[in-house]
Amino acid sequence: MRLAVLLAIFGLLASGVQSKSADEWITTIWDHFKEAVDCSSCQILLSGLKLVADLGEPALVDVLTGVCNLSGAEDHDVCSGVIEKEAPAVHYMLKNLKLGSRTAETLCASIAGLCDYPAVQPFNLTFPSPKPATTRPPPSGKSPIKVVHFSDTHVDLSYETGANSQCTKPICCRAYTEKDAPGNTSSPCGPWGHPKCDPPLRLHESMLAAIADLHPAFSIYTGDVVSHDVWLVTESEVLQDFNATYGAMEKNLGVVYAAVGNHDAAPLNLFPSNKLPSTFNPQWAYDAIAADWKTLTGLPSVYTARQHGSYSAMHPNSKLRIISYNSVFYYKYNFHMYTEPMDPDPDNQLAWLIDELQAAESADQRVWLISHIPSGNSDTFRDHSHALDQVVRRYEATIAALFFGHTHTDLFQVAYTDYAHRRWDTSAAVGYIVPSMTPTSGPASFRVYEIDPVTFGVLDYTQYIANISSFSSSGHDDAAAAAAAVPQWMPYYAAKADYGSKLSPPIHDPAVELTPAFWHNVTVAMERDPDVFQQFWSRRTRGYNVTTCAGDCVPREICALRGADAQYNCAAPTGGFSFSKRDQQKNGEAGLVPGVSSECDHAGMAPLLGKMVYRARLGVMHE
Ligand SMILES: *[C@@H]1O[C@H](CO)[C@@H](O)[C@H](O)[C@H]1NC(C)=O
Ligand SMILES: *[C@@H]1O[C@H](CO)[C@@H](O)[C@H](O)[C@H]1NC(C)=O
Ligand SMILES: *[C@@H]1O[C@H](CO)[C@@H](O)[C@H](O)[C@H]1NC(C)=O
Ligand SMILES: *[C@@H]1O[C@H](CO)[C@@H](O)[C@H](O)[C@H]1NC(C)=O
Ligand SMILES: *[C@@H]1O[C@H](CO)[C@@H](O)[C@H](O)[C@H]1NC(C)=O
Ligand SMILES: *[C@@H]1O[C@H](CO)[C@@H](O)[C@H](O)[C@H]1NC(C)=O
Ligand SMILES: *[C@@H]1O[C@H](CO)[C@@H](O)[C@H](O)[C@H]1NC(C)=O
Numbered sequence: 107m108r109l110a111v112l113l114a115i116f117g118l119l120a121s122g123v124q125s126k127s128a129d130e131w132i133t134t135i136w137d138h139f140k141e142a143v144d145c146s147s148c149q150i151l152l153s154g155l156k157l158v159a160d161l162g163e164p165a166l167v168d169v170l171t172g173v174c175n176l177s178g179a180e181d182h183d184v185c186s187g188v189i190e191k192e193a194p195a196v197h198y199m200l201k202n203l204k205l206g207s208r209t210a211e212t213l214c215a216s217i218a219g220l221c222d223y224p225a226v227q228p229f230n231l232t233f234p235s236p237k238p239a240t241t242r243p244p245p246s247g248k249s250p251i252k253v254v255h256f257s258d259t260h261v262d263l264s265y266e267t268g269a270n271s272q273c274t275k276p277i278c279c280r281a282y283t284e285k286d287a288p289g290n291t292s293s294p295c296g297p298w299g300h301p302k303c304d305p306p307l308r309l310h311e312s313m314l315a316a317i318a319d320l321h322p323a324f325s326i327y328t329g330d331v332v333s334h335d336v337w338l339v340t341e342s343e344v345l346q347d348f349n350a351t352y353g354a355m356e357k358n359l360g361v362v363y364a365a366v367g368n369h370d371a372a373p374l375n376l377f378p379s380n381k382l383p384s385t386f387n388p389q390w391a392y393d394a395i396a397a398d399w400k401t402l403t404g405l406p407s408v409y410t411a412r413q414h415g416s417y418s419a420m421h422p423n424s425k426l427r428i429i430s431y432n433s434v435f436y437y438k439y440n441f442h443m444y445t446e447p448m449d450p451d452p453d454n455q456l457a458w459l460i461d462e463l464q465a466a467e468s469a470d471q472r473v474w475l476i477s478h479i480p481s482g483n484s485d486t487f488r489d490h491s492h493a494l495d496q497v498v499r500r501y502e503a504t505i506a507a508l509f510f511g512h513t514h515t516d517l518f519q520v521a522y523t524d525y526a527h528r529r530w531d532t533s534a535a536v537g538y539i540v541p542s543m544t545p546t547s548g549p550a551s552f553r554v555y556e557i558d559p560v561t562f563g564v565l566d567y568t569q570y571i572a573n574i575s576s577f578s579s580s581g582h583d584d585a586a587a588a589a590a591a592v593p594q595w596m597p598y599y600a601a602k603a604d605y606g607s608k609l610s611p612p613i614h615d616p617a618v619e620l621t622p623a624f625w626h627n628v629t630v631a632m633e634r635d636p637d638v639f640q641q642f643w644s645r646r647t648r649g650y651n652v653t654t655c656a657g658d659c660v661p662r663e664i665c666a667l668r669g670a671d672a673q674y675n676c677a678a679p680t681g682g683f684s685f686s687k688r689d690q691q692k693n694g695e696a697g698l699v700p701g702v703s704s705e706c707d708h709a710g711m712a713p714l715l716g717k718m719v720y721r722a723r724l725g726v727m728h729e
Contacts, residue, residue, distance in 0.1 A: 132173055278300065432477075533622035570597055
């Protein structure tokens with residue numbers, strides 16, 4: 107640790123830790139937030155928080171809530187709700203954190219964007235056999251089957267038609283106050299949803315009915331059942347949400363293979379590895395979800411195979427093995443992972459993944475990996491992203507594709523056998539990242555894949571959307587008219603027609619697989635033709651609130667698509683709000699960029715802390 111940091115920490119200790127009142131601590135910590143400009147000052151901030159944690163969990167809650175109040179990051183009830191719920195995990199983490207350690211640096215990089223990410227430390231993964239010379243099988247030529255993929259439903263059972271859509275909370279369309287109540291607001295929510303709100307159950311049911319009309323062979327759901335009222339969510343709300351959302355799937359759809367999302371417990375995000383005290387384990391959530399999954403798949407093994415939100419199951423009468431793993435173990439907002447040292451393999455899930463993939467390879471099966479958080483996204487710890495990527499590369503001939511959600515936006519990620527030479531002929535795997543059903547970052551959406559019934563390779567897909575934004579913000583008098591206007595689920599774009607056609611040579615043949623090389627070539631088409639990039643950029647949010655991406659933004663975003671191993675995805679460390687050092691130097695004040703997706707913005711205490719740092723810094727700049 108640098109001398110300046112040691113002196114600052116010594117100063118803190120000498121200033122009479124025990125005698126400081128909560129108010130004094132609030133001022134001290136708020137000052138640390140204001141001074142948090144780099145990795146060293148982040149260590150000072152952590153040392154202050156550790157001293158507060160030493161005074162006990164209630165003191166930590168008081169001080170953090172006070173600082174949150176001062177920052178104006180959220181309404182007081184949101185501040186205190188979020189902080190109280192996650193305080194036990196944060197308290198435990200701070201008590202055990204070693205200042206200046208790699209874990210502390212990772213924390214400062216991932217949550218506040220103040221340190222660089224430490225260089226990746228490869229884990230010692232053991233593969234039972236060397237990588238075979240086999241390659242992915244060619245398409246069988248048999249007629250394709252349809253498989254539907256949807257994600258991030260976030261249904262809000264407290265949604266009220268007519269409630270205020272312009273409230274001061276993270277999500278609206280709830281009667282938080284008298285002014286927000288139906289009849290008392292000039293910006294009422296329509297019956298089907300609003301971009302500032304998580305959707306009512308009826309939108310989910312409408313989507314499921316549209317999916318059922320397409321008669322898919324089966325569906326996949328990549329998680330996040332619970333709504334974004336993160337400061338209020340209780341165990342009982344989570345269970346009611348599971349019941350409503352999974353219950354509607356059971357009623358409307360045939361077989362659904364699902365994955366656990368970071369919102370699928372209360373508090374959210376906090377899924378500890380089995381090496382932590384079991385009191386932290388949300389076993390009640392795992393058990394409830396597994397019971398729903400058992401019904402949805404008809405496979406008892408889904409319930410019994412593993413305890414913590416993962417399973418491996420054979421799709422009946424086929425050679426397809428579905429492996430659903432719990433990505434929240436590798437999530438940067440999961441405070442339980444910031445142990446000393448960080449657990450390379452929480453719950454031995456990676457070892458289990460290798461076993462399952464090896465079994466599939468030996469039996470000449472095909473594998474789909476389904477999970478919530480994309481393994482190459484910056485939300486995944488870089489060490490774990492690298493490990494997952496090594497596993498995927500080892501079994502590239504067996505893995506037909508990977509399927510994710512979480513970002514709420516329409517993306518994909520390509521893995522390579524050689525990241526120094528990212529080319530079509532080094533591409534090894536593709537991960538499909540589907541946009542959300544919740545309409546907070548674009549129209550509600552689901553995807554229909556055309557699948558080879560033998561190889562389970564993806565031959566094409568069509569993205570569907572329901573554009574509810576066109577009638578959800580109308581005046582109260584129009585509510586009856588809007589109620590009659592049931593959402594129309596329409597094809598939005600298709601992979602081969604809209605991307606395959608842009609390749610050289612173009613690919614139209616319905617029998618050709620969308621291989622990793624196809625998707626690499628799509629990124630090449632984006633580099634060659636700015637229109638192809640801009641179409642992708644707009645499709646991310648289904649045409650909603652499309653921000654400008656020009657200059658450096660274009661190669662950075664293309665790099666992210668080529669970054670299934672997160673250390674190569676070109677993302678600078680960001681917190682709840684980002685301020686990369688490069689941007690600060692170049693642009694001064696303009697370097698403070700609210701760099702969050704709408705998902706991360708309301709994903710609990712970690713982004714809230716990031717936002718508090720951001721507000722503190724913003725205040726300093728304006729002083
Ligand atoms: C935060 O502000 C609210 C209302 O302004 C107040 O009631 C509460 O006591 C404050 N909390 C702390 C810890 O300062
Ligand atoms: C990696 O794990 C294997 C098997 O457990 C062990 O034999 C080997 O010594 C380990 N290597 C390192 C560098 O830890
Ligand atoms: C609407 O506001 C009025 C007065 O402010 C209040 O009396 C009434 O209860 C509110 N309506 C609802 C449904 O809360
Ligand atoms: C939902 O709850 C009802 C009773 O409260 C129960 O009968 C039903 O089985 C539950 N459904 C699911 C999917 O959990
Ligand atoms: C959705 O509707 C809005 C308002 O009518 C319109 O501006 C937007 O282009 C539509 N989006 C799509 C993808 O059709
Ligand atoms: C990708 O592009 C390369 C070079 O342009 C070409 O040789 C290859 O056939 C293409 N592959 C696919 C799947 O489009
Ligand atoms: C549109 O995006 C910008 C930048 O991400 C954001 O600040 C703004 O709130 C968004 N507008 C809406 C209506 O969602």
